[in-house]
Amino acid sequence: MDVIFAGPFDALLAAKQRTSRVPIIMTPSADPVVTGIVESLDHPGGNITGITEMMPELTPQRLKLLTQIVANISRVAVMWRPGTLSPSVFDQILSDTQAAARSIGVQIQIVEAAKVDDFDGAFATITKERADGLIVLVNPMYVVAQRQIIERAMNNKLPAIYEWKVFVRNGGLISHGADVLDIYVMIGIEQPAAAERAFQQAIEAVRTMPPARKRQVRQWEKEAAKELRDMAASRRRGAAELAGA
Secondary structure (H helix, E strand, O other): OOOEEEOOHHHHHHHHHHOOOOOEEEOOOOOOOOOOOOOOOOOOOOOEEEOOOOOOOHHHHHHHHHHHHOOOOOEEEEEEOOOOOOHHHHHHHHHHHHHHHHHOOOEEEEEEOOOHHHHHHHHHHHHHOOOOOEEEOOOHHHHHOHHHHHHHHHHOOOOEEEOOHHHHHOOOOEEOOOOHHHHHHHOOOOOHHHHHHHHHHHHHHHHOOOHHHHHHHHHHHHHHHHHHHHHHHHHHHHHHHHHHO
16 A cells, blocks of 8 residues: 545544555544644654645635625624634634624624534524624534525524535535645545545545444544644743743
8 A cells, every 4th residue: 555545534533543654645634633643744754754735824814805795794693613623723713704894894603502502502592692793613514504504594594604625515505715636636646536435435434423432522622622622722831931030
């Protein structure tokens, strides 16, 4: 075996645990830093490389696009799954999006939905706070459950913008972000039809994952997220001590 293409997260983790010798090329999945797959995006280390579709700078652009296509938006909810982005990435998204929102007179509401069972509560919170637009930050679980997200947005008459084009194919209003199929082509699956199959297989792998395995993966995500939060807190304390010295 010369090289392994692996993704989403469960397959990627299994490949990493299996070999430290064979090169592994990761396909789009959860934040590979927060899940412990690589040390950093700039310097992944070990035998893993690949391409991620994460582009925090696009979320403010999604906000502006949403306000351009829907008149009189004053409050926009941002729905995300905790544990799928590192604290630094999420902080950057939040800071940049709030700055963009202030510049156009829009308020931002952050809503968490860690699992499908959280969707009803998340959308109830969105409508209770009278948000009139929605930005959905993508992660593997949301891709698998995309129809449920799209249906709830439609049922609540909530204009929503998504990261991936596949959401629009299945009834979503608009998307703005990397073309995931192009990413599969870029990492070496050269034929578009083959890239489409690989993408669908990745979704199916998550959809058909045994419940016990899903629980294990969620626990890994929680542990990785906690570790990163602790590290971030430690860095902030260190910076504060240096500033006060």
